Amino acid sequence: MINAIPPAAIFIIGALLVPLFRGRMKSAFLLAVPVLGLINLISIPEGSHWATTFMGLQLTVLKIDRLSLIFGYIFHIISFITLLYALKMRNDVEYAAGMAYAGSALGVIFAGDLFTLFCFWEMMTVSSVLLIWARKTESSLAAGFRYVVVHIIGGVILLFGILMYATEKGSLDLGYIGLDGLASYLIFIGVGINCAWPLLHSWLSDAYPEATIAGAVFLSAFTTKTAVYVLARTFPGADPLIWIGALMAAFPIFYAVIENDLRKVLAYSLINQVGFMVVGIGIGTDLSINGAVAHAFNDILFKALLFMSMGAVMFRTGKINATDLGGLYKSMPLTCAFCIVGAASISAFPLFSGFVSKSMVMSASAKEGFTAVWFILLFASAGVFHHAGIKIPFFAFFSHDSGLRVKEAPFNMLLAMGITAFLCVFIGSFPGYLYGLLPYPVDYVPYTASHVMAQLQLLFFSALAFTLLMLSGIYPAEIRAVNLDADWFYRKGARAFMWFVTNPMTKVSAKVTRIVFDAIPSSLAQASKNPLSVIKIASDTVLLQFAIPEKRDEIKARIKREKEIFPGDIIKHWPIGSVILWAILFLLIYLLIYYAYNIR
Amino acid sequence: MKEEKTHFFDKPENVKNFIRGFFIICILLLIADFSVPKHGDFYWEDIPQFYAAYGLVACIVLVLVSKYVLRRLVKRREDYYD
Incomplete structure (x- = not known):
């Protein structure tokens, strides 16, 4: 073949x-x-x-x-x-x-x-x-x-x-x-x-x-x-995934609300959307796996659309922080429109792609009785509309006028965004085509009156919360700042590690270097000038510890004299006989070691 | 220098009308909710206005927690890591 x-x-x-x-x-x-x-x-x-x-x-x-x-x-x-x-x-x-x-x-x-x-x-x-x-x-x-x-x-x-x-x-x-x-x-x-x-x-x-x-x-x-x-x-069906996914869906939205860099907001909402998929895989039923896969398909499209619209803004203005942008609907109306389509899709508005896939995971979690997870996912659904659905288009294209007047995005960018926006709306309106590609047969109807009403209420009242908080001035102003996240552990951790390496560790290493390469060799060199005298001093020092009090002064005086004359003359104190004795002793030790090794 | 064209949201009355229209949609959604037959998986899904209340409360809680708890914990100067 x-x-x-x-x-x-x-x-x-x-x-x-x-x-x-x-x-x-x-x-x-x-x-x-x-x-x-x-x-x-x-x-x-x-x-x-x-x-x-x-x-x-x-x-x-x-x-x-x-x-x-x-x-x-x-x-x-x-x-x-x-x-x-x-x-x-x-x-x-x-x-x-x-x-x-x-x-x-x-x-x-x-x-x-x-x-x-x-x-x-x-x-x-x-x-x-x-x-x-x-x-x-x-x-x-x-x-x-x-x-x-x-x-x-x-x-x-x-x-x-x-x-x-x-x-x-x-x-x-x-x-x-x-x-x-x-x-x-x-x-x-x-x-x-x-x-x-x-x-x-x-x-x-x-x-x-x-x-x-x-x-x-x-x-x-x-x-x-x-x-x-x-x-x-x-x-599929691994239980920890359900809670991992629920956490993923929930915690990034808090960060997204206070983040100033709009592409970073999108990065957080990406984690939030992947959370829905992970929950779906964790539940492990046909419906939930289908939901996870369908949502991955849709998320790739609408997240790319959002990143493309923010990229186009960056391409034209060179800026991406909410504090620097605003009022761009005047000069980039098409990019703005495509961004809103992406925002509506990620927020799961009826007729947009997120609606037909996110709801599968929600529904599966309800059917399998994961009540707490269901509530977290519902919270995440409201939250994603809040930060990705409203915040992104609002701060980039509306809000206060930044005074930026730029050209609309280049044609190829608009075309790429247009195709993606079309796909988002098409899948949202005709979910049958997407459902036909899913790994398991689909027995799920997204467009029921109660589901549409529930989603519209959820989204509009999330928007109402945004509007009221904006009008009352409670909504957190965009601030140029760094918001600490888990990367703190390795960014600051790496710095702490480097400090540890450069300060305590180098001191230890300097000490080790001095002892190994300096102190030990020099004392060995000194000792080698008269090894026997060294042994004599050592044995006298040991002897001093065990000597009776009357003899101590005598031994102390002898050690002092021996140290003074070191390296001195070997012959004077050490007749040749004792040298031979030592040699024989070492040979004996050698012999014993030799036998000990060979007997086994 | 050429006078710049006035855009839709430059006029305060347009903004006001937009927000007014939005409030009207919200009220209509509250009314329409009674006419929809419910078949939720949980019993509380069938309580009228459950989703409206949840959406509103969830987002207010989200913003308040982000602003008063998270920002206080994690906000640092922009050159914090430099």
Whole structure:
């Protein structure tokens, strides 16, 4: 059988060819790669391809089923949209890194075994950090390094888990693992780092706002969603995920309310949305897994749309802090409109995409009787509207007029945002197409009168709260500030570690150096001038401890004399006979050691 | 220098009308809620105006906690890490 081309290969080869093209040819090439990739993907039949053995273990580079296929589709779609959006950036590093990143994400999605998965997992880290470094600012360089370190640690944990798992099971097949034993927990945590679990999340809110304009759009799509996919594949129904997800959905919205950098607000809302997916996987029913996957699909689109609109604002104004923006609806009306579509989608307004997928997870949590989780998710739903739905468009495009008068975003950016906005509305209005792609058969109707009414009430009264707080002046003013998050532990921790290394540790090391390289050799050198005299002084010193009081003064005087004349003349006190005696003694000791070793 | 075109929200009466329209929608939603047949998974979902009350209270709590608790705990100068 002729093997299909792995979707990852098309993107990775594409990334390598990027520098060969110039001008319009480059634009055409960039857009052609995801299109060719999608055509290729559609033509590959479901099942395993590229099976091989490595050190006695079965590897499958390409395995396609319904769960991986839907992720494959959306990854191709978002790659096309992001590359279209980035056409004016004229930065080969961004293009190549973005493509390699998309390719390695596809490699993870279609990996049939844990080894292949791990290889692409690491490629994702390497290629994605280039999207942060490509910004070429001092803070992006630092944030990129922190990002790499966190992901390498995560990768090592994952690798340990995989190796232990392979040793235990004798197989590397990627399938249900479930929480059972140390190996599975290591894999669980390794994936959890990429999934931005609470306390493991700060790489995301730290690094994404530092990425390039198009880089942030790429980043928002792949790393967390591949982790969601791997969790759905390996740990469906794992109970801890329910609470991890609920926490993820809830805590970032508090940060988002007080954050000034609007892309950082989006980073927090990204964690919040992934929380819904993680809960869905944790519940583990057909409905909830479908909900998680559908929400991942939709989130990739509307989060990219929001990042693109904020990126367009940044591209034109060079600013991204809420304190510097405002009133841009006058000069960037289309970007503003697309941003509002993205905001409505993430807030799950009826007829927008979030509505048809988030509600599946909510409904599954209710049906399985997770009352507290349901309340937290409802709180998160209201909260996400508050910070992503209202705050983002309001502070960027309305609020007080910043006086900025800029051009509307370039055509390619508008087109990319327009396509995404269309998809958000289309999926929200005709959810049947999305439901048809989900891994399990869908028996869920989002548009019932009571559900629509419930959601409209929730959202409008969240907006009412915003309006009242704004009018009364209670709403927290945007402040230029740093808000501490879990990255404090390693940012300040690293500094504390460096202080520890430079202060106490160097003092200890200086002392060790002095003793080992200075004090000991010099005293040995001194002693070697007359070793026998040293032994005599030592034996007299020992003798002094045991001597009767009357003899003490005499011994003390002798030691004093011996020290004074050191190294002195050996012969004077040590007749040759005693030297021979010592020699024989040492030979005897040597002999004993020799026998002791050989008798065994 | 060319006089800049006046935009929609530059006029205070437009802003006022917009907010007024928004309040009217909120009231309409409260009234319409009675006419919708309920089939929630939990019994409290069937209480009239449950979602309106939850949305309003949740967001006020969210903002107050963020402003008075979280910001007080985590806010630092912009050059804190430099």
